[in-house]
Amino acid sequence: FLLISTLTFAQQSISGTVIGETKEPLIGVSIVVKGTTSGSVTDANGNFTLQASPTDVLVFSYIGYASQEVPVGARSTFAITLAPDTQVLQEMLVVGYTTQSKKLATGSMSQVKTEEALAVPISNAGEALQGRAAGVTVVAGGQPGSTPVIRVRGFGSTNNNGPLYIIDGMQTTDGSVLAQINPNDIASMNVLKDASAAIYGARASNGVIIISTKTGKLNAKPVVSLNTYYGFQEASNIPELLNSQQLGEVFWQSYRNDGVTPSHPQYGSGPNPVVPEYIRGNPTLPYNALTNRLTRARTGNDWLDEIFQKGVLQNYDLSVQGGGQSSRYLLSLGYQNREGVQLNTGFERFATRLNSEIDATDHIRFGEHLSFAYSDQLAQNQVQGAVGNSPLIPNYDEGGNFAGAGPSGAAGLNNLVTPLANLERGKDNFNRNFRFIGDAYVEVDFFKNFVAKSSIGVNFNNNFAHAVVRKSPEASEPVTTTALNEIQSNTSSWVWTNTLRYNKQLGDHNINLLAGAEAVNESLRLSNVRIENFLLEDADYLILGTGSNAPNIAESRWEQNTLYSYFFNADYAFKGKYLASASIRRDKTSRFANGNNTGVFPSGSIGWIVSEENFMKGLPAISLLKLRASYGRLGNQSIPIPNPYINIYQANQQYSFYSIQNGTISTGTMLSTLGNPNLRWETSIQKNIGLDLGFLNNDATFSIDVYNKATKDMIISSPLPSTATDAIAPYINAGKVTNKGFDMSLGYGNFSKTASALKWDLSLNLSAYRNKLVSLNDANPKAFLSGANFYNGIITRNSSGQPISYYYGRDVIGIFQSAEEVAAAPTQGFASPAAGVGRFRYRDVDGNGIINDADRTNLGNPHPDFTYGLNANFAYKRFNLTMFFQGSQGNEIYNFLKVYTDFGTFFNGNRSVRVLDAWTETNRDATLPKVGTGVKNSESAPNSYYVEDGSYLRLKNLQVGYNFEVPPLGVKNARVYLQGTNLFTITKYTGIDPETGATGGSDLTFGVDAGVFPIARAYTLGVNFSF
Amino acid sequence: CDKEFTEVSPKGVIDAPSLATKEGVDLLLIGAYSMLDQQRTNITNDYYSTGDKFWYDIMSDDAHKGGDNGDLAPLFQLANHNYETNNPFIFDEWKGLYAGVNRANGVIAQAALVEGVDLTPQIAEARFLRAHFNFNLTRSWRNVPYIAPEDLNDPNKPNEGPLWPQIEEDFQFAIANLPPTQSQSGRANQWSAKAYLGKVYLYERKYAEAATLLQDVINNGPYALLKEFTDNFGEAGEAKSESVFAIQFQNDGGQSFNGNRSFLKPLAGGPLGTCCGFYQPTQDLVNAYQTDGAGLPLLDTYNQTDVKNDQGLPSFQADGVTPTPFTVHAGPLDPRLDFTVGRRDIDWNGFGRFVGAAWNRVQANGGPYATKKFQYTAKDIAAQRGKFGQFERPGIHYQIIRYADVLLMAAEALVESNGSLPTALNYVNQVRSRAKNSTYVATLPGINPTNYQIELYPNFPDVDFARKAVRMERRLELATEGHRWFDLSRYGADYYVTTINTFFKNEARTIKGLENLVSPAMPKHVVLPIPLSAIDLSNNVLKQNPEWQ
Incomplete structure (x- = not known):
């Protein structure tokens, strides 16, 4: 038959050119004879030749352009213009x-x-x-x-x-x-x-x-593509702290406020504080590292300034992609090196990838995605230490060693090791990952409409972290022996997926069916070994074996979990405008006990493309109108422990061993994790209604989704009551949470004005949700969950009817101006009415006339009213400009660092310049209460003074680029650009960065800022080539 | 296929069925003993939860916090009596003790699952431990919840009063079921249970019962005073005749997980370059060691004059070369002063001259002294030193009850129950006699010798005198061993308030400006506030102590 057909329709040689809409030749356009695998590609001038017969149809396709089908007919030359695929x-x-x-x-x-x-x-x-x-x-x-x-x-x-x-x-x-x-x-x-x-x-x-x-x-x-950029980044919006003289004056004011004659080990005993010449050592004697660590005072060491640097950013990516008649591939190599904006922080990554697919026969395809990456992170953060350290301390003492107060050296300087010394001593630490992820698959087409696919994906990760605690002889609490911690962990996970697909167009009916089975296996092994006492501190010397003391296994873990599932999905379209889809999945997990470990998760959705209806044809401006609705049940089983359904005991050197016989240590065990045999999936019912609109040939688009996501059987590991055993709390199913909200996106561009020299488009997206913990425990409507415990107590609380992680504390309603006002107000426990003047006045929440722990209330929450992004692109001839703004509105941040910077929690530590506006007889309109030698009136405990508006608008990205070509080198597509990242931020937040996450890693403590590593402002120059 | 695939056995841990044997119960029992040091996960800092009760001493007139005033501010607030309900020391102490109660309950619950083996001795030890933890809860907070073995999964119980009946019942059970001696030195036995119950009776003011029981321990028990006072705090006295019940801390070559993690106490710098120099004895305590011409304490007048100190003076050879002159106190002193307190020019634990300010973290704040008990001695350094980073974790046993304490408790019980004053006198004099006959700290070359004078009381003329003498003797003998604050609070709110406020006033002679940092002691201070976070975590099932509302 094949022979006959070749004989019947003689093939002829045809040729042609493919150009884009601006008449530029397109290189690498794929031309395939429809229904066959034979074809060609365009050359550097956009020309092609191939063999085809008059009855053939040629398919021209090119990335980013709409495909075109052209019957060969009698022609032997073709001039094809491909239009960009703007039909997003x-x-x-x-x-x-x-x-x-x-x-x-x-x-x-x-x-x-x-x-x-x-x-x-x-x-x-x-x-x-x-x-x-x-x-x-x-x-x-x-x-x-x-x-x-x-x-x-x-x-x-x-x-x-x-x-x-x-x-x-x-x-x-x-x-x-x-x-x-x-x-x-x-x-x-x-x-x-x-x-x-x-x-x-x-x-x-x-x-x-x-x-x-x-x-x-x-x-x-x-x-071949080469993308590179080089630049630097720096910290911005650095909060202002006091200098040495200002801090001394705050001390003097504190003493006077407390009725104490001012006298300070560093600032003397005079009527005014005097910044000393030396903070430590005897200047009449020579410097001696052991007996006389002579250290000059600084007029004001701005530690926040000292810990930051300009970090260099570099990135180089090289890739080659292409394909033959029966295979296609991508090979890439990438190297990235980013120095952080804090000293001795950074990240380096080398990644390589090979993706390819091979048509072994017309019906069998093999393929794989393989990625190997090596990364090394040097993570350190000394923001908290930098805001608290005394400005009197210089970086180095007179002998060139790190400065510090010494174990019995200088008083009045607090006990912190300087942030500079900490960052320097950590510079040889590393945290290396060797990760291999990828998958390999085979796909078989059979009986025309069926495709079977079997795929195995893996995730192997080897993590190796090395952290040295170095000697700190200058410190007030010096480290005297070197210690080394090494953590090795190995993740090995695989997923095996088998699917069968069926696609069929039957008249007006388009049917897509999918059935599959999947097995997931995840495991982790980890050991954390610590050893102390090393002969040398040289980084080249420090391995576990060179330590003198006996090693300790600080932690060792082995975890495994599995999941086995079947799933089915059906998509149906009638006349290309009435749409329906349904899916169901059955999961069985190792994470729950038998009886609770099998779950079924169904969902369904429908759609109607109204703009395809005849009655809409009279409205040509509306190019798309689509309505969507979906409903489904979904699960969540993410739990950080592998066997949450049983009580786990541990033999733990640290917490369960004891010297029951004098001179020896005996093994003991302890209950380490409480299990819950009744634990089951957290499930959420998700409802969504959506509308997609396109106007003016889709130059303008609008899309909105309104949703309601109701979660029940929420998996909680609530902190146990304090009277409980010291095991990790059990995970329980409790409570309901709802998230209601909408996501919206809006875009406009002059896409259809193909002749316009200026091309531009704008897009805005906006997301809003209302989070509510509907009920925590039906049996106890007053039940609540507490977040993490901070220095002065628990800050966040979670209770029925409120959003997750709201701030809970006393509500500051002013500062007492007179003894009469104190006397007339609810009792705050002052020794006398006069003692209350200049102090925070709290709201009497329960109205009982006494201010105490029962007067704590909801002070705000970290959930934004909405978040948004705005993107603008302009292109004129070879130039283009991109701007991207991003922001968050209406979220509150708990600025925890104020515990240290705004109150005398650590008296000798530095303060924010905000304390210059503390209350005095002559500054009654103050934001802060009277300064003092210690914390009074529970003012450092959680209260509304710490809660700030966290809204911000940030120019995330501004890029100006120029496209050009280098014909002698065959480079048809080159681009150079200048880019600024996080160039400015508009915010009222007084902390170092409003983009703050969950300190302590728990969503129960979301929004508390305990000194985040700030987002950097970066400037980069990039060059891209491809040929 | 999915059935086997999704059955994953737990890795690297022990599940409950594996422990349902005698061996399993024994392992859990060791785990319960391990809580004696109150070290558990999820506390703020190791040294906030204190098996050796050191920070209670800082709340008393025996010790200052030391260090920079802003350093460890919550401890400074405890010392100065201006702490609040959110003090993290108070919360961590509470959590450490409840971990202990639950560990002991775990032994009892697990023992019930083992069939065919008599585990009564194990249960008796567990109940002893539970009573120890409940006793510490009750004497600190008074109104505390009782957690039973069956409350493992629902430990949120109201705090309706002291747990005296439950504590007594546990100790009675221990007395009835423990052997008189144990082959392993750290285990509770019948006699330690009797001594402990005697102590409980004393706190309950059941003086007659206390006297009977404690005298039984004295007359029939296996305990005796060590010849040398200082051996109680060194290798030589560990697990010996004076040790009734102890936390057997043990150093090791690694992180010393079983060493004493209250690492604030070692000297700042000093001969071993240690951290951190907190917990400094007060001038008030030093003054208490003054004796009269007859070698007896100045019961009412000890604080009228100060024992000479070097507060404000430069250290001996502050520049490393030139000696700074100092003359040690010439008046008569109880030799136990120099077994207890490190002071200028006196040998410090065998390391030579205590040089003064250079061995104090911040002398202006914490005073001129250092502790000696539970600090390394030169001869024990190899055997007992344990380290973790900059912190010391010594392997020096902490004596929860030592025999001298038993004698003094018996004396007190006799005095308060109108019992035999001569017997009480005899007990006090046994303690004084051992002190008198111990080897005194040798005077270093070139230093004026200290005038040690200690004699036995000839008699107790009346109950009032005897009470004063016994209370003074407890302080002198047991100073810096974690008893003082509890003693002051059980002597009564008036006694407590007067003592602390007088101390604040007198101590300001040495620590300049102290009067401005402290708040006056009030009757509420004899009991700790229920930690605010504990109330929060209980969803308000726990109620604040009435004094603190």
């Missing part, structure tokens, strides 16, 4: 286990415009979501290499709110994996926000982020 809504989306046309999708999803997002010099793929994916809240970290906090549609739980990540054929709930992905390898990011995630069942209720990496195209000649 025609995109294909990677959804659960398959792809789907965006136009026919009925779920609520957010896609990141990766070409835009990845043009910013980001380090972690998670940062690409910030302000660019409606419904996704991202709090980035300033520490190089840190993992941003990502939340999809609010806080579904008080436990673990992280999404599930699908990276090609691998899946994980461990967000830290993003640190080892080269963002430049990413082709698409799609966030499943509603019931469309239900195909991932038991792990989907916090949303699913699907990341697909790039690959080549069939019959495409190799394209």
